[in-house]
Amino acid sequence: MRILLWSFFTRSVGYIIKVQRGESHLRTYYFDHCASTPPYEQVVQTVGELMRLHYANATALHRSGKEAAKLVERARQSVAQSLGAKSEEVLFTSGGTESNNLALKGILFTGGRKAAKHLITTAIEHSSVYNTAKQLERFGIETTFLPVDSSGRVSVRDVEAAIRPNTALVSVMHVNNETGVVQPVEEIAVLLAKHPQIRFHVDGVQAIGKVKLEWKAAAGIDLYSGSAHKFRGPKGVGLLLKREGLELEPLLEGGGQEDGYRGGTHNLPGIVGMSQALRLTMESLETRREKMFALRRLAIERVKAIPELTLNVPEDEAMVSPQVVNVSYPGMRPEVLVHMLEQSEVFVSTQSACSSKSLKPSRVLLAMGHSAARASGSLRISFGDEHEAEDVEELIRRLKTTVVKLKPLERSRG
Incomplete structure (x- = not known):
């Protein structure tokens, strides 16, 4: 039994490493840098x-x-x-x-x-x-x-x-x-x-x-x-x-x-x-900020074109750090979105990583005056050094596909 468990563990770890390296059948897109970042080589x-x-x-x-x-x-x-x-x-x-x-x-x-x-x-x-x-x-x-x-x-x-x-x-x-x-x-x-x-x-x-x-x-x-x-x-x-x-x-x-x-x-x-x-x-603070703000603008522009999603962050760049965009699909449980996106090799978060297992609405969004439905359906997308504009475009494409798949579920709940 121990040998079987160890074999399963090593195969699983090997698969995860392949996924992180982009060696699986579908390239992965890790947009969860607020939770943790890939270390410098x-x-x-x-x-x-x-x-x-x-x-x-x-x-x-x-x-x-x-x-x-x-x-x-x-x-x-x-x-x-x-x-x-x-x-x-x-x-x-x-x-x-x-x-x-x-x-x-x-x-x-x-x-x-x-x-x-x-x-x-x-x-x-x-x-x-x-x-x-x-x-x-x-x-x-x-x-x-x-x-x-x-x-x-x-x-x-x-x-x-x-x-x-x-x-x-x-x-x-x-x-x-x-x-x-x-x-x-x-x-x-x-x-x-x-x-x-x-x-x-x-x-x-x-x-x-x-x-x-x-x-x-x-x-x-x-x-x-x-x-x-x-x-x-x-x-x-x-x-x-x-x-x-x-x-x-x-x-x-x-x-x-x-x-x-x-x-x-x-x-x-x-x-x-x-x-x-x-x-x-x-050493690369200024360059990073400029790049991530550009990615943030692109992500916000594309998210606003998906009618089911609601933006939860100010667009004014003087008020924000550049690495994160928060959106909601009101009425849809965020873990459903997270796992659906995971199936298409996109990794994002709900709330903060330390609170992501909680089924409660986001305390932050509630404090901002948002409804429980909006605070319960939030996704956090956070960028990193490895991302380019084409990565954001692919993220939004897969996000839109996921939203379309979930639309019938939203109607059945209504």
């Missing part, structure tokens, strides 16, 4: 080499350990340089979820529970912030979830109006993971500079490599989260930028790594791979 090679040659623990006292530690610190310097930060402001984590949890809990648990603390966030945050805020409420943290307007943006005035004497932290994402809408984090930072007792955290997971942010210039932002696999790095590694001098309560106690803020053996291959991916990504 150089990064794959680097990670493999490090796993083979530098397997020592970076905290070990012998020569191999010291060599590993040097590689970690070089990677830290590289990440800092790519983001315009100081190397001592870079903390390495396991990814965006841990970075967001460390930011929120690290601030709100600092100093113990001497007094009730207040958190301000929004109704459209990624689940790693939104659900953490809900958990913090159970721990006695008072929380305000701010609304957004019909475009999906939070108001700076609403942030200001929500501030209380005991407000300790404001957490607002930079780019929304479902719609790509850019939040006014720079303006919020200016506002919060007038309230030095309040710390400001920004979830930058979907922003790094797509939206400009100079950490040194963004003086009002105290904490900024990132995740390597969102910018063509390896999975299982992320970062948290922390202003110099800012104290956090550790989320993970252990051997004192990361200046005591994050215990645990360093993921050396992941950390170095992330630093390399980040450098490559930031």
Whole structure:
């Protein structure tokens, strides 16, 4: 039985690899870059080499350990340089979820529970912030979830109006993971500079490599989260930028790594791979933005020609990040669309990847004022470096074919 299971597993993995390489009978079109990106080939090679040659623990006292530690610190310097930060402001984590949890809990648990603390966030945050805020409420943290307007943006005035004497932290994402809408984090930072007792955290997971942010210039932002696999790095590694001098309560106690803020053996291959991916990504930021905005315009133009579909994102490019388009087929379950498209070798998402197994309507689209039918039938299409205009044309062609096939089902439901 074990032999049969292993044989099935290896055949399945082999097929998946062939599909990803485009070696199946039909070329695949991966439009789910907001969920995860294909790593740079150089990064794959680097990670493999490090796993083979530098397997020592970076905290070990012998020569191999010291060599590993040097590689970690070089990677830290590289990440800092790519983001315009100081190397001592870079903390390495396991990814965006841990970075967001460390930011929120690290601030709100600092100093113990001497007094009730207040958190301000929004109704459209990624689940790693939104659900953490809900958990913090159970721990006695008072929380305000701010609304957004019909475009999906939070108001700076609403942030200001929500501030209380005991407000300790404001957490607002930079780019929304479902719609790509850019939040006014720079303006919020200016506002919060007038309230030095309040710390400001920004979830930058979907922003790094797509939206400009100079950490040194963004003086009002105290904490900024990132995740390597969102910018063509390896999975299982992320970062948290922390202003110099800012104290956090550790989320993970252990051997004192990361200046005591994050215990645990360093993921050396992941950390170095992330630093390399980040450098490559930031070097081509402007070129990538121009290319993806062109793809976004084309996708929106073609989607608007399919009457069954409704666009859920602003067309104004000043308001959005370029890598994502969100559409709805009102009344149609999104997982039906996803699996139908999968049969034609097109891969897209419903909501965010972390929430895609939920059968509930999109919390983000509901917060924007859309109906439950529209929020329940949304698809997220997200672009990457490998895409060209002809890929978008083929995506829309297959999407239109899928919609036509599903049209009788829509009528039978009516």
